[in-house]
Amino acid sequence: MKRVSHLRTTIRGLAILLALAAAAAAAPALAEPRRSAVEDCAACHGLDGIARDTEVPHLAGQNERYLFNQMMAFRTGKRVHKEMRYMARHMSVEEIAALAAYYAALPPR
Ligand code: HEC
Structure with a gap:
């Protein structure tokens, strides 16, 4: 069970990173x-x-x-x-x- 929750945390972390990367990529276009x-x-x-x-x-x-x-x-x-x-x-x-x-x-x- 411990492994599964660790995997979930990793996946959530990756999702946040991807969202941040997408936001960073979109930001300069506005300027x-x-x-x-x-x-x-x-x-x-x-x-x-x-x-x-x-x-x-x-x-x-x-x-x-x-x-x-x-x-x-x-x-x-x-x-x-x-x-x-x-x-x-x-x-x-x-x-x-x-x-x-x-x-x-x-x-x-
Ligand atoms: C029809 C020609 C023309 C167009 C189109 C034009 N300009 Fe100009 N612009 C001039 C002229 C001529 C001057 C010098 C004005 C003066 O003698 O005071 C000038 C001056 C300027 C200055 C001041 C520069 C300085 O050294 O003081 C800026 C900044 C500027 N223009 C930006 C723009 C921007 C940004 C655009 C597009 C949105 C634009 N201009 C479109 C002709 C134009």
Whole structure:
């Protein structure tokens, strides 16, 4: 009988481990920005965060907090720019945070 209960404990332990592993695997996906959002930005800022147009700033490798603050400033209109205001107004704060983290993690030019 002792053996059986030991086996049960092991199985329960494995089930918990599997559940934790599944949760860990699912978690980073939530922090990533929508693919379509990144594609929208890519038109001007480049898919790699390196802008091809001299009028557009590079985002790759920029400080995450700075990127977040600038997008929030475009959103409120504190930093005035027509296109960026339009882009930022259609993003949630979570999405802005995810985009800031995404571009900050890309290698700078
Ligand atoms: C139509 C072109 C265009 C699109 C699309 C666009 N941007 Fe921009 N973005 C610009 C321009 C131009 C600037 C510079 C604004 C200025 O001169 O103040 C800018 C500035 C920024 C800045 C500030 C950078 C800095 O160095 O201060 C951030 C952050 C940014 N954009 C993020 C994004 C994100 C994220 C997206 C996608 C959701 C996006 N942009 C889409 C044109 C665009």
